[in-house]
Amino acid sequence: MKLSRRNLIGTAAAAATLPTVAxxxxxxxxxxxxxxxxxxxxxxxxxxxAIAAAKQAAEEFGxxxxxxxxxxxxxxxxxxxxxxxxxxxxxxxxxxxxxxxxNSGVSLAVAGVAKEKNKAYLPCGPATSDxxxxxxxxxxVHWVYDTYMLAKSTGGAMVKAGGDTWFFITAxxxxxxxxxxxxxxxxxxAGGKVLGGVRTPFPGTTDFSSFLLQAQASGAxxxxxxxxxxxxxxxIKQARExxxxxxxxxxxxxxxxxxxxxxxxxxxxxxxxxxxxxMNAGTRAFSERIKAKAPSKRPTMVQAGTYSAxxxxxxxxxxxxxxxxxKDGAATIARIKATPVEDDCFGKGTIRADxxxxxxxxxxxxxxxxxxxYAWDYYKLLATTPAEDAFRPLAQGGCPLIKT
Amino acid sequence: MFMILGYxxxxxxxxxxxxxxxxxxxxLLSLGLAVIFGMLNIVNFAHGALFMLGAFVAWGLLNFLxxxxxxxxxxxxxxxxxxxxxxxxxxxxxxxxxxxxxGLLLTFGLALIIEGLARNEFGSSGVPYPIPSLLQGATNxxxxxxxxxxxxxxxxxxxxxxxxxxxxxxxxxxxxxRAATENAPLVQAFGINVPRMITLTYAGGVALAAFAxxxxxxxxxxxxxxxxxxxxxxxxxVVIGGMGSILGSIVTGFGLGVIEGxxxxxxxxxxxxxxxxxxxxxxxxxxxxxxxxxA
Numbered sequence: 001m002k003l004s005r006r007n008l009i010g011t012a013a014a015a016a017t018l019p020t021v022a023x024x025x026x027x028x029x030x031x032x033x034x035x036x037x038x039x040x041x042x043x044x045x046x047x048x049x050a051i052a053a054a055k056q057a058a059e060e061f062g063x064x065x066x067x068x069x070x071x072x073x074x075x076x077x078x079x080x081x082x083x084x085x086x087x088x089x090x091x092x093x094x095x096x097x098x099x100x101x102x103n104s105g106v107s108l109a110v111a112g113v114a115k116e117k118n119k120a121y122l123p124c125g126p127a128t129s130d131x132x133x134x135x136x137x138x139x140x141v142h143w144v145y146d147t148y149m150l151a152k153s154t155g156g157a158m159v160k161a162g163g164d165t166w167f168f169i170t171a172x173x174x175x176x177x178x179x180x181x182x183x184x185x186x187x188x189x190a191g192g193k194v195l196g197g198v199r200t201p202f203p204g205t206t207d208f209s210s211f212l213l214q215a216q217a218s219g220a221x222x223x224x225x226x227x228x229x230x231x232x233x234x235x236i237k238q239a240r241e242x243x244x245x246x247x248x249x250x251x252x253x254x255x256x257x258x259x260x261x262x263x264x265x266x267x268x269x270x271x272x273x274x275x276x277x278x279m280n281a282g283t284r285a286f287s288e289r290i291k292a293k294a295p296s297k298r299p300t301m302v303q304a305g306t307y308s309a310x311x312x313x314x315x316x317x318x319x320x321x322x323x324x325x326x327k328d329g330a331a332t333i334a335r336i337k338a339t340p341v342e343d344d345c346f347g348k349g350t351i352r353a354d355x356x357x358x359x360x361x362x363x364x365x366x367x368x369x370x371x372x373x374y375a376w377d378y379y380k381l382l383a384t385t386p387a388e389d390a391f392r393p394l395a396q397g398g399c400p401l402i403k404t
Numbered sequence: 405m406f407m408i409l410g411y412x413x414x415x416x417x418x419x420x421x422x423x424x425x426x427x428x429x430x431x432l433l434s435l436g437l438a439v440i441f442g443m444l445n446i447v448n449f450a451h452g453a454l455f456m457l458g459a460f461v462a463w464g465l466l467n468f469l470x471x472x473x474x475x476x477x478x479x480x481x482x483x484x485x486x487x488x489x490x491x492x493x494x495x496x497x498x499x500x501x502x503x504x505x506x507g508l509l510l511t512f513g514l515a516l517i518i519e520g521l522a523r524n525e526f527g528s529s530g531v532p533y534p535i536p537s538l539l540q541g542a543t544n545x546x547x548x549x550x551x552x553x554x555x556x557x558x559x560x561x562x563x564x565x566x567x568x569x570x571x572x573x574x575x576x577x578x579x580x581x582r583a584a585t586e587n588a589p590l591v592q593a594f595g596i597n598v599p600r601m602i603t604l605t606y607a608g609g610v611a612l613a614a615f616a617x618x619x620x621x622x623x624x625x626x627x628x629x630x631x632x633x634x635x636x637x638x639x640x641x642v643v644i645g646g647m648g649s650i651l652g653s654i655v656t657g658f659g660l661g662v663i664e665g666x667x668x669x670x671x672x673x674x675x676x677x678x679x680x681x682x683x684x685x686x687x688x689x690x691x692x693x694x695x696x697x698x699a
Contacts, residue, residue: 039520040629043528172673198668201676206624206633210422210668213548217415233529233625241535241551241623243542260529260625 028322029067032058032310033095035082035110036125037102038074041203041229044256046102046125046302052293053307054099060289061314066322068314071095075106077203082106083113090117096326097122097313099143100306104128104175114139119329120336122313124305127228127252128178129392132356136399138330141337141355144305145274147175148392150251151182153272153361153385158222158249159190166249167220168197169211169235171227176202179226179251195220200227208235212244224249233257240265254300258378263369266378274361274390275301275345276379282344298376304345312341349387354399361390411669418548419665425554427661428561429616433634434641434653435565436612439572442648443585443605446496447504449511451638452631453518454610458484458617459626460522463533473536473618480618481611488610492603500602515631522628530627557619564615565654572650581605640683646696656694 034054036046051072058068071089075082082101089095090113098114101107102125114121115137122141123131129146130136166187170176176199184194195218198211212235215223223246225235232253239248253271277287277298286307287298299307316336317325325332333355341349341357349359364379372378394402433455440448461480465471471479491514499507539553572578584591584598592598617631624630641660645652660679667678686694 037528039523039528041528043523045529047527198672200672201674204633204676206630207422207426209425209554210419210665211672213415213418213422214669217412230529230625230627230629237625238623241542241553243549243551256527256529260532260627262532264534265532 027065027067028326029069030097030314030317030322030325031069031071031089031093031095032097032099032313033086033089033093034070034072034100034306035075035085035098035106036072036100037077038072040077041231042077042102042125044260044297045229045254045300046100046306049290049294049297049299049303050100050102050125050306053290053299053303054310056290056293057307057310057314061311061318064314064318066317075101075103077103077106079105079109083109086110086113087117090119094326096120096317096329096332097310099309099313100124100302101126102302104130104178105173107131108135108174111135111137111140114329117329120313120325120332121329122309122336124309125302127175129182129397130174130178132352132354133392133397133399136354136397136401138355138401139333141309141333141351141357143309143357144301145272145361146356146391147179147182147252149274149361149385149390150179150272151186152390153363153383154249154251154270155183155186155224156190157270157363157383158247159187159192163222163247163249164190164192165220166192166194166222166224167215167218168194168224168226169208169215170197170199171202171231172199173202175228176226180224183224183226183249183251197224200231202227202231205231206234207238209238209242211235212239212242216242216244216246220246222247222249224251225253226251228252229254229257233260236261236269237265254302255298255376255378256300258366259298259376263367263372263378266366267368269366270363270382271366272361272363273301273379274359275299275304276362276364276381277304278377278379279362279381282347286344308341308343308345311343312336312339315339352391352394354394354397354402356391356394356397358387358391360387361385414546414548415669419669420662421545421548421550423662423665424658425558425661426664427658428558429620429634429657430638430641430661431565431654431657432561432616432619433613433638434645434657435568435650436609436616437638437642438645438648438650438653439568439612440606440609441642442650443581444496444507444602445500445504445585446507446511446606448606448609449508449635450491450514450518451511451610451613452633452635453515454484454488454631455613455617455620455634456522456628456631457487457518458614459533459621459630460526460531460617461614462618462621463531463626466533467531473622477615477618481614484614484617485607485611488607489603491610492606496606497599497603515635519628519632526628528627528629530625530630533621533626535622553622557623560619561616564612568612569650569654637679640679644679644683644686644693646693649693649695649697652693652695 073085097120099122104126107126124143129148131142170180337351346359363383462476542551645656667675
């Protein structure tokens with residue numbers, strides 16, 4: 001080849017691109033799929049702010065020799081839609097971690113897919129304690145809360161306060177059933193009695209007054225609301241309207257629900273969460289940081305959990321090498337379990353062999369309108385259950401990973 | 405205490421009354437749908453979204469302009485009605501010559517857009533709307549504790565249904581309207597502006613939805629999905645009553661509310677399905693619906 005000026009420039013240009021191309025091929029990309037409810041009852045509990053929280057975690061983690069990409073999708077509260085999205089994410093897009101997934105039914109379906117495809121799964125929004133019980137697997141860590149935690153904290157506190165007879169209004173799907181079962185265990189364990197219950201169609205029930213009247217007629221001291229989101233809002237609103245004098249056990253009430261109902265309606269309601277934005281310096285700092293992405297809102301525990309889970313995953317992926325983390329979901333989860341967790345939202349925590357993330361749970365009471373001093377000043381702390389007591393004992397869950 | 409079918413009587417009476425209250429919403433919504441279908445031959449899938457819009461307009465009027473419930477009850481249907489005129493003039497009017505399916509697709513798309521925009525703006529938990537002070541509280545009926553507001557809902561919808569029925573069946577405007585649906589060119593030949601009449605009919609139907617929305621605001625959570633939860637049931641009501649039949653939709657609305665209410669006692673899990681079971685049975689026996697005329 002004759003050395004001409006054109007050839008020389010051409011070769012130099014080609015050579016200049018080579019190293020970058022090679023370097024790009026070597027930089028792995030960790031892909032995180034946030035599967036959430038963008039159109040249904042749990043949109044405000046999780047939704048867009050949960051996606052923002054995952055992005056916030058990625059930004060704070062920064063660049064450590066691998067790229068981070070956050071994908072998001074709406075599961076429409078349908079297990080088939082959710083698991084199809086996750087299959088596509090894994091097969092087509094090469095997603096390594098699936099997180100959030102508010103809705104127990106969808107979440108159980110996704111846990112199966114994560115196991116089958118050997119990817120990491122960190123559910124934050126779903127409540128069912130089956131994720132670390134009979135349906136547990138080596139690819140899943142259940143992050144924020146579960147039905148057992150809620151049952152023990154809220155249910156236990158109400159029985160202690162004299163509410164020893166219960167009637168349940170249960171959302172008729174995996175979550176409602178699990179919550180009712182777990183609370184029933186506590187009520188009966190403490191010598192109380194469950195007098196009855198109704199299962200309400202989910203989603204699509206808007207009028208709960210009929211069920212409330214049945215609850216009233218049962219004579220139970222406590223009406224346990226084993227539902228969530230817009231369902232709980234409607235039930236509480238209508239209970240006030242019908243002058244129901246029995247105590248309402250709001251078994252899963254989120255900050256966003258209280259905001260929507262207003263303190264007038266909600267005051268005095270006792271509820272349990274594992275995160276409250278105004279809890280301590282760390283939670284306030286996080287809430288301040290996420291403000292840029294969700295200016296008019298304060299994060300719920302699910303949204304804070306998504307931040308916490310994604311951040312922890314990235315730390316572990318960095319420690320074991322991104323390429324390794326991409327290879328084997330179960331091995332990554334094993335490292336995630338072995339690594340102590342620490343972040344602004346939940347403080348220090350650990351993860352148990354059955355995939356239960358452990359941190360304290362807090363029993364709150366909703367403030368009276370006169371007690372609320374500034375925007376989103378909604379809760380006062382009644383009691384704290386330490387991390388080691390907050391969740392179901394390891395041996396009782398029936399998780400196949402645990403050899404007894 | 406005497407019992408009905410193994411349940412205490414007070415509980416059963418209470419449930420019947422609750423059924424009537426929910427039926428009032430079904431009747432009001434299906435009435436609007438029936439009017440629109442009867443006159444325009446359009447299956448208005450945007451009805452639920454417009455119902456939701458009515459509730460949100462009432463909320464906006466209260467929170468931004470300080471307009472109270474009673475004026476909202478008047479203003480919100482007007483505002484949403486004007487919006488309906490806009491929809492009819494710009495979009496729906498183009499579909500009259502086409503198959504039903506196009507109208508259904510268009511209005512369904514409109515519903516998705518309106519609801520999607522509302523979700524973007526307000527989220528899914530919705531906004532609070534207080535019961536007007538005049539209607540707060542409850543009375544003890546002996547067999548149940550009856551919130552005054554719910555009583556007002558039944559009364560208001562019954563009156564509104566009656567007025568609509570009277571206008572369409574008993575006035576000269578109604579007569580022209582019915583004539584125009586039978587034979588538009590002939591009515592036009594008498595010098596009546598039929599397209600404008602159709603536009604106003606659509607606006608009227610839509611205003612009924614908004615009226616129901618304002619009624620619903622204090623008792624259901626005002627959220628972007630509130631219409632979507634109702635609309636499928638309401639369609640079943642219209643089909644059972646007979647497409648386009650005014651009286652049919654009113655009677656069926658109240659009737660199915662009661663049936664649904666009773667299902668909530670005997671088999672709560674089935675309460676969302678029972679209306680469709682009734683629909684299947686009715687369609688098998690009377691394909692044109694209970695009050696429909698066979699085509």
